[in-house]
Amino acid sequence: DTEVTQTPKHLVMGMTNKKSLKCEQHMGHRAMYWYKQKAKKPPELMFVYSYEKLSINESVPSRFSPECPNSSLLNLHLHALQPEDSALYLCASSQPPRRGGTWGAFFGQGTRLTVV
Amino acid sequence: AQSVTQPDIHITVSEGASLELRCNYSYGATPYLFWYVQSPGQGLQLLLKYFSGDTLVQGIKGFEAEFKRSQSSFNLRKPSVHWSDAAEYFCAVVFPMDSNYQLIWGAGTKLIIKP
Numbered sequence: 001d002t003e004v005t006q007t008p009k010h011l012v013m014g015m016t017n018k019k020s021l022k023c024e025q026h027m028g029h030r031a032m033y034w035y036k037q038k039a040k041k042p043p044e045l046m047f048v049y050s051y052e053k054l055s056i057n058e059s060v061p062s063r064f065s066p067e068c069p070n071s072s073l074l075n076l077h078l079h080a081l082q083p084e085d086s087a088l089y090l091c092a093s094s095q096p097p098r099r100g101g102t103w104g105a106f107f108g109q110g111t112r113l114t115v116v
Numbered sequence: 117a118q119s120v121t122q123p124d125i126h127i128t129v130s131e132g133a134s135l136e137l138r139c140n141y142s143y144g145a146t147p148y149l150f151w152y153v154q155s156p157g158q159g160l161q162l163l164l165k166y167f168s169g170d171t172l173v174q175g176i177k178g179f180e181a182e183f184k185r186s187q188s189s190f191n192l193r194k195p196s197v198h199w200s201d202a203a204e205y206f207c208a209v210v211f212p213m214d215s216n217y218q219l220i221w222g223a224g225t226k227l228i229i230k231p
Contacts (some may be wrong), residue, residue: 006159042206042221043160056216090159097217102167103148103210105219107160 003027004108006091012114015081021111022076023091031097032074033105034066036091043090049074050096081115088112118143118208122222129197130230137192137225139207147209149190150219151181154204163205166190177201202229 004025013019023032031050035043048056049068063085065077074091094105119142129135134222141147148167152160164175171183181192207222 004159031182041209042224043210043219045218048216055220088157092160094217097215102165103217104162104165105117107152109159110157112157 004067004091004093004106006089006108006111008111009109010114012110012116013078013081014116015083017081018079020072021076021089021091021113023076023093023108024072025093025106026072027093027106028071029093029095029106030071031094032068033092033094033109034064034074034076035092037088037090039108047076078113080112083115086113086115118147118209118211118220120219120220120222122205122207122225124212125223126224126226126228128230131199132196135194135201135227136196137205137207137227139190139192141188141190141209141224141227143188143209143211145212146185147220148217149181149183150208150210151175151179151190151192152208153177154206154224156203159229160206162216163192173195197227197229199229199231202227 006021036044037043046060047066047116049060052068063080067075088110092105150165150170151163154160163179164173166173166183204224206224208219210217
């Protein structure tokens with residue numbers, strides 16, 4: 001199984017709503033990532049979890065709150081978003097980096113988020 | 117500064133014709149190199165990667181890429197494209213000195229297939 005599953009596929013939310021994006025992988029990967037992708041642009045890294053601990057937070061506003069309940073799951077809690085936060089949110093997973101080993105990140109299909 | 121360049125914003129190729137997408141990186145040493153493909157509204161799929169060894173790398177969907185150290189390039193090729201190859205293609209690198217293995221992305225190349 002080489003899949004990263006994201007739910008929901010599409011989400012429309014108001015600026016006062018609270019919602020969550022979910023990501024699941026069963027590849028035994030111990031690193032999980034959230035990316036944000038605007039149209040016609042490459043992905044931008046938001047957060048990295050390694051062994052269920054937050055290891056990278058790329059200065060993301062606090063209205064985005066990540067959570068890693070266990071090694072297979074990654075959530076992104078959303079609150080008081082702005083219209084400019086509308087984007088494709090991608091989850092990825094990989095083995096943690098290891099010197100001398102190969103590495104590759106596997107992405108989910110993304111959640112298309114629209115903030116109205 | 118470390119960077120990845122995909123010089124072509126979009127490329128149009130006839131179905132059945134050969135394809136080459138260009139990728140160059142700016143870094144003093146050899147990074148780890150990746151090509152991803154993204155169909156419209158979809159996630160990113162890893163096509164192939166290069167860490168070391170044979171400089172010609174075979175990937176999925178009939179793609180291959182060649183690492184050329186002298187040109188700091190990692191160009192993606194396919195001998196005969198199919199209409200289903202129409203997508204956005206991203207080159208990405210990881211610089212080995214980065215212990216977090218953060219992917220550095222090119223801007224992407226949109227592949228358009230003419231019937």
